[in-house]
Each structure stands twice: as structure tokens, then as C-alpha cells.
Amino acid sequence: xxxxxxxxxxxxLLVFMVGxxxxxxxxxxxxxxxxxxxxxxxxxxxxxxxxxxxxxxxxSQIFGGNDRLLSAxxxxxxxxxxxxxxxxxxSTMLAYTLSxxxxxxxNLFSFILVITMxxxxxxxxxxxxxxxxxxxxxxxxxxxxxxxxxxxxxxIRSFMDNIPMALTESAKIDGAxxxxxxxxIVIPLSLPVIATVSLFLAVGQWNNWFDTYLYAxxxxxxxxxxxxxxxxxxxxxxxxxxxTSGNAEYVAGQTNPQSIQMAITxxxxxxxxxxxxxxxxxxxxxxxxxxxxx
Amino acid sequence: xxxxxxxxxxxxxxxxxxxxxxxxxxxxxxxSFWKRLMNQKALLLMSLPFVIWLIVxxxxxxxxxxxxxxxxxxxxxxxxxEWVGLKHxxxxxxxxxxxxxxxxxxxxxxxxxxxxxxxxxxxxxxxNEMRFIRFKKITQTISYLPHFxxxxxxxxxxxxxLSLEGPINDLLTSLGIFDGPLNFMAQPNLFxxxxxxxxxxxxxxxxxxxxxxxxxxxxxxxxxxxxVDGASRVRQMWHITLxxxxxxxxxxxxxxxxxxxxxxxxxxxxxxxxxxxxxxxxIDLYALNYGIGMFRYSFGTxxxxxxxxxxxxxxxxxxxxxxxxxxxxxx
Numbered sequence: 204x205x206x207x208x209x210x211x212x213x214x215x216l217l218v219f220m221v222g223x224x225x226x227x228x229x230x231x232x233x234x235x236x237x238x239x240x241x242x243x244x245x246x247x248x249x250x251x252x253x254x255x256x257x258x259x260x261x262x263s264q265i266f267g268g269n270d271r272l273l274s275a276x277x278x279x280x281x282x283x284x285x286x287x288x289x290x291x292x293x294s295t296m297l298a299y300t301l302s303x304x305x306x307x308x309x310n311l312f313s314f315i316l317v318i319t320m321x322x323x324x325x326x327x328x329x330x331x332x333x334x335x336x337x338x339x340x341x342x343x344x345x346x347x348x349x350x351x352x353x354x355x356x357x358x359i360r361s362f363m364d365n366i367p368m369a370l371t372e373s374a375k376i377d378g379a380x381x382x383x384x385x386x387x388i389v390i391p392l393s394l395p396v397i398a399t400v401s402l403f404l405a406v407g408q409w410n411n412w413f414d415t416y417l418y419a420x421x422x423x424x425x426x427x428x429x430x431x432x433x434x435x436x437x438x439x440x441x442x443x444x445x446x447t448s449g450n451a452e453y454v455a456g457q458t459n460p461q462s463i464q465m466a467i468t469x470x471x472x473x474x475x476x477x478x479x480x481x482x483x484x485x486x487x488x489x490x491x492x493x494x495x496x497x
Numbered sequence: 498x499x500x501x502x503x504x505x506x507x508x509x510x511x512x513x514x515x516x517x518x519x520x521x522x523x524x525x526x527x528x529s530f531w532k533r534l535m536n537q538k539a540l541l542l543m544s545l546p547f548v549i550w551l552i553v554x555x556x557x558x559x560x561x562x563x564x565x566x567x568x569x570x571x572x573x574x575x576x577x578x579e580w581v582g583l584k585h586x587x588x589x590x591x592x593x594x595x596x597x598x599x600x601x602x603x604x605x606x607x608x609x610x611x612x613x614x615x616x617x618x619x620x621x622x623x624x625n626e627m628r629f630i631r632f633k634k635i636t637q638t639i640s641y642l643p644h645f646x647x648x649x650x651x652x653x654x655x656x657x658x659l660s661l662e663g664p665i666n667d668l669l670t671s672l673g674i675f676d677g678p679l680n681f682m683a684q685p686n687l688f689x690x691x692x693x694x695x696x697x698x699x700x701x702x703x704x705x706x707x708x709x710x711x712x713x714x715x716x717x718x719x720x721x722x723x724x725v726d727g728a729s730r731v732r733q734m735w736h737i738t739l740x741x742x743x744x745x746x747x748x749x750x751x752x753x754x755x756x757x758x759x760x761x762x763x764x765x766x767x768x769x770x771x772x773x774x775x776x777x778x779x780i781d782l783y784a785l786n787y788g789i790g791m792f793r794y795s796f797g798t799x800x801x802x803x804x805x806x807x808x809x810x811x812x813x814x815x816x817x818x819x820x821x822x823x824x825x826x827x828x
Contacts, residue, residue: 209628219623220624224639227642237657299543306537307530307533319555323559324555324561325804326781327561327794327797327798327801329554331571332553347554351554385539410648429647432649432653433649433767465653468654472646475646
């Protein structure tokens with residue numbers, strides 16, 4: 204194709220796209236500006252994308268003054284790390300056995316897995332199950348119910364299907380058992396798909412607030428950053444939800460709840476921004492793979 | 498990659514059946530079922546725990562549906578409850594709040610579906626036409642970003658943007674459209690619109706990926722031919738790009754129509770408040786408040802069953818419709 208001239212149409216498109224970029228980024232920059240601005244000054248309003256009276260006070264409140272927010276941050280990190288590692292181990296193991304056509308239970312187990320994509324017990328039965336299992340206010344409630352997801356297993360399995368049989372066969376002749384083959388051959392060859400699924404699992408864990416709300420409200424140690432943010436949001440709004448703690452506890456010191464809220468929002472967003480370049484590289488593959496499936 | 502679409506496809510070695518009778522009529526490696534199983538202990542060890550997990554966490558909750566036909570009380574366990582037939586469903590259909598929740602769910606579901614689809618297609622079309630490759634890549638990257646932040650953060654962003662001293666009020670007041678700041682979050686009539694806008698903001702870039710990928714697969718010769726015929730860029734978009742992704746659009750529409758009632762509760766729960774609750778209560782929120790909040794477990798389960806049934810009916814209708822107009826149906 205030969206190079207074409209830039210027309211008025213291109214300029215219109217460009218302006219439109221600049222508009223999209225501004226609308227997407229402005230809120231983040233605005234919140235960043237508020238979080239870095241002096242809290243009393245913020246109440247005057249009129250802040251845009253840069254702080255008027257720069258200060259770290261809102262952040263030092265979180266990381267210095269408030270044990271509760273610091274512990275929530277730690278819990279968010281912990282659940283993300285543990286949840287991602289266990290989730291990826293479980294998914295790859297199951298996916299590997301299902302990619303082995305000679306496995307005697309291959310068809311049966313695949314069937315059991317696929318059905319779960321179409322049925323769901325719903326909110327209440329799941330809630331009661333978690334309670335019956337004694338997972339309420341227990342750290343495991345962040346890990347166990349989210350261990351497996353049929354879609355992820357199928358994505359990993361289709362990737363493993365493309366690993367040449369010759370590799371695994373030759374290892375078998377050399378006397379390797381199935382677990383060794385999985386660990387030493389299949390896992391290293393599946394790293395791209397493992398990266399994709401891990402990133403998705405990590406984002407899901409980091410962003411989850413509802414399981415804390417429903418299952419772990421009673422144990423303050425299990426609170427996460429997203430949940431703390433949700434509570435502040437709930438209180439700043441006019442609602443009187445069933446969460447009793449007021450915002451007063453955050454107000455100690457020179458900052459106001461709104462500024463703290465913005466600082467937490469930024470802290471909760473930054474990890475997403477950090478994994479974003481990696482996500483970007485992999486997720487399109489993951490998504491197109493998913494599209495082929497459906 | 499697309500060979501084994503569904504893992505249920507029978508492939509390779511036959512299962513248990515006929516193992517005793519066949520006597521080497523099959524291909525060579527026919528060992529008995531038990532012998533093969535003994536050789537696959539490692540595989541069994543690597544899969545069985547997770548299959549048990551699937552049964553416990555995914556199948557047992559479905560068995561919990563029987564609660565909807567009983568008066569479930571936690572102290573009685575799962576089996577010792579009184580059967581009450583369709584009582585909870587009758588209660589449900591007699592509650593005015595249920596109809597309000599249904600209306601809000603369908604309303605916000607439809608708005609999200611219509612505006613979400615239109616904005617994603619429009620964005621993909623524009624992106625596809627962009628000439629400045631570098632800027633195109635950057636725009637696309639930025640457009641995914643809101644998809645990866647949680648609804649808690651989005652709700653925070655929305656309330657900040659719409660607050661009394663926030664940028665939207667600032668802008669509208671200085672343009673002279675408003676006389677003074679408006680408390681957006683306290684306007685019941687604006688609630689659906691706010692939720693829909695938030696959703697469009699969050700997911701347009703992400704939803705556009707699939708359309709954009711479909712557009713990348715269009716044969717460039719079509720455009721060349723149109724150019725020779727003197728078609729403008731806009732006409733090319735209308736007569737080539739859009740018809741080429743028609744099947745993708747329809748498949749995605751069918752899938753989303755099935756999910757019309759499964760819009761969840763996150764947005765409504767996080768953005769809603771007491772003043773707008775009439776417009777904010779949706780089915781899932783209703784099930785959460787009544788089923789768990791008020792310990793009416795059986796009633797809450799009945800709501801869940803109702804939702805599943807409606808969702809199946811919707812997807813069948815959408816699928817039948819797509820079949821009638823002769824386009825790619827889902828099944």
C-alpha cells in the first residue's frame with residue numbers, strides 16, 4: 204500500500220481519539236492531584252491535574268499513622284500473592300492431566316469441569332456453603348473459593364495441547380514419571396500462558412472487595428485495601444449501610460477523609476499500572492484464544 | 498489451537514466400556530482399565546483433588562436449590578427442613594420491591610448493552626481508521642486501563658468527578674449550563690444514566706478489542722476495490738468494515754442478552770445510596786439484602802433460581818431470533 208495523504212477525516216479522528224484519552228486519564232490525574240494536595244486546601248475545590256499545595260501528608264497518614272490501613276495493604280498483597288500461586292498451581296495441574304489423552308479419566312473430568320461454566324448455584328447457596336465449611340472470617344476464604352476457574356483451565360489446556368508429544372514421550376522413555384514430565388517439561392514450555400493467567404488471577408485477587416464484605420467482615424485483620432476504600436466510599440456517600448465505623452477514625456491529623464480516600468485510590472491503582480505493561484503483552488493472546496473457544 | 502474446541506470431545510483411548518469382552522480386537526496398547534490406572538497414579542493425584550474441589554464448590558451449591566422449596570433453617574441442616582412447595586416463589590411474585598428490582602435490572606441491563614455495544618463498535622471503527630500508528634497504539638493501551646481497576650475505584654472516581662466541587666459541576670457551571678452545583682448522586686432519575694456512563698467509561702476500550710481483532714481480519718482487497726470505485730472512507734466503514742464484523746456483533750449480542758438479568762450488583766451497591774435506592778435496587782442486591790441480610794435464605798435462593806430461569810429463556814429467544822435472521826447463532 205502506498206502512503207496516503209492526511210485528510211480532514213484523519214484530523215477529525217485524531218481529535219476524537221485525543222478526547223478519548225483525556226476522558227480516560229483525567230479522572231486518574233485529578234485523583235492523584237487531590238491525594239498530593241493539602242487537605243484543607245482541597246476543600247476549596249477547583250483542583251485539576253496538578254496539586255496546588257503539595258504534600259505527602261495523606262500518604263504518610265496511611266503508611267505511618269494508621270495501623271489499620273497499613274495492615275489492609277499488607278493483607279491485599281498477601282492474598283494476591285498466595286491466591287495467584289495456589290490458583291496457578293491448581294489450574295496448571297488439572298489442565299495438564301486433561302491434556303493427556305491417555306489419562307483414563309480424561310473425558311469424565313473434562314465433562315465435570317466444563318459443566319461448571321454453565322451452572323452456578325447463586326449467591327445464597329454459596330454463602331451457606333462457605334459458612335458450613337467454616338471459612339467465615341478465615342484467611343482461606345480468599346484462597347479456596349477462587350482456586351479454580353473452568354475458563355482458565357481450558358485456556359491452559361489448549362496451550363498444552365500444542366506441546367509436541369515427542370518431547371514428553373522421549374522423557375517417558377528415559378524413565379521420567381508423569382509428575383516429573385509436568386514439572387520439568389510441560390511447565391517451562393507453558394510459561395506464556397501461565398504468565399497470562401497469573402496476571403489475570405492477580406488482578407482479580409487484588410480487586411476483590413466483595414468476599415471481604417460478605418465473608419470476612421468480622422475479622423478486622425482480614426480487611427483489604429479495596430474493602431477499606433469501599434467502607435470510606437460508603438460513608439462519604441449519604442447512605443447509612445450496615446457498616447458502622449464512621450470516618451472519624453481516619454480524620455485524626457491534618458488530613459480529611461476525602462484526601463485519604465484519594466490516596467488509597469491511588470495506592471490501589473498503582474499495582475495495576477505496574478503489571479499493566481506485562482498484561483498488555485499477553486492478554487490479547489489470551490482473549491483471542493478465548494474468542495476461538497466460544 | 499482450535500482443534501479441540503470442547504474438552505468433552507471423545508478422543509483417543511476408549512473409556513471403561515467393553516474392556517472385558519474385546520480380547521485384542523482393538524489396537525495394540527489395550528491394557529485393562531485398572532492396569533492403566535495404576536500407571537497413572539501421578540495423573541490421578543494431580544487431578545482428583547481439584548475435581549473434588551469442583552464438586553464441593555461448584556456442584557453442591559446447585560444442590561442448595563432445594564432450599565427454595567423448603568423453609569430452610571440453618572439449625573436443621575440441609576435435609577431436616579419442611580417442604581413448602583412454591584411458597585417462596587409466590588411470596589416473591591407478591592412483593593412490589595421485586596418488580597422494582599426487576600425493572601431496574603432490565604433497565605440498566607439494556608442501557609448498558611445498547612450503549613456498551615455502540616461505544617465499543619464506534620471506538621473500534623475509529624481506531625481501525627487511525628493513520629498515526631504510534632498514537633493509535635498509545636490510545637488503545639490507555640483505553641484498556643479502566644477495565645483493570647476495580648469497581649470500588651471506579652465508584653470513587655465517579656463520585657469524585659460528580660461531587661459538588663468536582664470537575665463536572667465546575668465545567669457545567671462555568672459554561673453557564675447550571676446555575677449552581679448539582680448533587681448528581683442524590684438524583685434518582687439520573688442514577689441509571691450515571692451507572693451506564695460509568696460502565697461505558699470502564700469497558701469501552703476492553704470490549705472494543707474483539708471488534709478490532711475482527712476488523713484486522715478483513716481482506717484488504719475489499720478496501721482497494723472500493724477505493725477504485727471511488728468510495729469515501731466513511732462509506733468504506735459502512736459498507737465493508739461493519740458488514741464484515743456483523744457475525745461477531747450478533748454472537749456477542751446473543752451472549753449479552755442472556756446476561757441481561759445477570760448484571761450483578763457491584764455498580765449499584767457502590768454507587769447507590771438511600772436517596773436513590775428506588776432506582777438502584779437490582780435483583781442481585783435484593784437477593785443479598787433479603788436473603789443474607791434478613792436471613793431469608795430460602796427466599797433468596799428462590800430469587801437466584803428465578804434469575805437462572807429468565808437467563809436461559811432470554812438466551813433461547815435471542816438465539817432463535819438470530820437463527821431466523823440467518824446469522825451466526827451460538828448453538
